[in-house]
Amino acid sequence: MKITQYSLVAASAVVVYMAYLYSVAAAIYAIFQDRPRLRGYLILTTPVYGEYEFKWLRKYGAVYRVKGCFGEDRLMISDPAALQVILNGRQYYKMGPSPRQFGALEEEHKRLRTALNSGFSAPAVRTYMPIFERVAQELADQFDDMAGQAPANLLPSLGRATLLTVAQAALGLSLDELGADFKSTNLLMMNMAATSSPTEILQDAIMALMPNVIRNLGRHLPIEPFKSLDKARFLSDKIGRSVIRDVREAKSQGLDGVGAFYDQLGASGHQQPDGVRHPGADLTPTPSRPRHDGKHAQLRFLELARNVEFQNQLREEILASLAAGGSTAAYDNMPLLNAFLKETLRMYPALSLSDRTAVQDHILPLSEPIMAVNGTQITEIPITKGQTVYLASGEYQRLFTTSMGEDAHEFKPSRWLHDGSAHKGDSVGVYANLLSFYGGPRVCLGWRFALLEMQVFVSELVGKFEFSLPADDKSQTVCRYAFTLQPTLADGGKGALLAVKRVM
């Protein structure tokens, strides 16, 4: 080939590529032209969860564009078919860029999951039942002290109980054994994950723009939140390693003094080669999993207090079932209990918004066409490498066009009695096709653990206590997004005040 022919081929390639870029831009423009600039930060800073995004969902459909920091465009995606690709397509998406997405790095993720899966299988989780029951009993003792008193914030007790179950099941440790330093860092991280100020949003956005090497260095900077995150990682690593040392020692002496979780890993024949990072380090209950910190649990009791009739029906079911001898099977066969858990997970997914970055150009399919302003129907969306999209799981769970129906914003457990799964057709989430635990290769590892724990805690507490709203104005508790969803009092305070009365 002569030089002129090379030039012609190169010029044609450039023209084809430019045409492709133009078609992508035109397709996106066709969807969004004339639409107002929706300011994404409003979703994160509003005191009332869903105030903006549920309105935009209804107006613009399951895919729409919001403006991020520094003028960046981001798609908010709640369409089930598109979410399925985002969650399952490791080849298309990576985590982040939000630095607060404290997941394991992609490269070590597969190895860790394989190592830990056996400890969270259905049979393994059933063996933790005595731990859940013991902690639920302790929680009931604490509620006994609150019963008949002025309305109280349940958050501290619930937060402690959720941390305790993970510590005991995974590590065989009490909270005291975790150490004061660990507990205070845990509290700090919980609070950090519970705020979402404009400064923090800007800080996250700046970090997200940095190349990986700078971001990784940044994590060691002596400023919050990186300082606490680093300390929490160090402490969890230290505790994880010391537990593994104890396990090995106990096993070598033929003793059985270790956590149920490690027994499960041992039972599956899993061995860690020396010198490799141990699973205990990643599983130690640091708030790097801030979705499981009690705030979410508190929202469940708040809904019960708001729906007294349902609460009474649920109590009847619990008492009848437990009288017949409670077991995992019995919990699974309690229709009202499970409908209640699904409905609260649907309305208040602990992580209602997350982000992912495309690692290659691809086309996102849609379950339902969206209408462009120019009248054309769009059934797929081109995504380019490096583009960040929002995984709008909270909106997915309030879609009107599916089995959820027009009453998607109402707390209505009865919807699950006729239909056990959200969004027929596109299989997205692991539990009831909800996205509360997400789906795909990064699905919540502890979802069965969390579910059984919720079944046991709710049965124990609703069986014994009645929860009601206080008579004064403070009962105007709202749910707020601040990395996780949490109840917030009308005066801005965290938590929900509930009156507790012993009934059994």
Ligand code: HEM
């Ligand atoms: C109601 C309680 C819980 C909820 C709603 C929840 C939710 C979630 C969600 C949404 C994710 C995915 C985050 C993402 O991909 O951005 C996740 C990941 C994870 N969760 Fe949970 N979780 C809960 C309880 C637990 C418990 C009790 C454990 C362990 C004892 C746990 C362990 C994990 C782990 C290890 C991951 C990371 C999985 C991975 O990256 O492969 N979770 N959780």
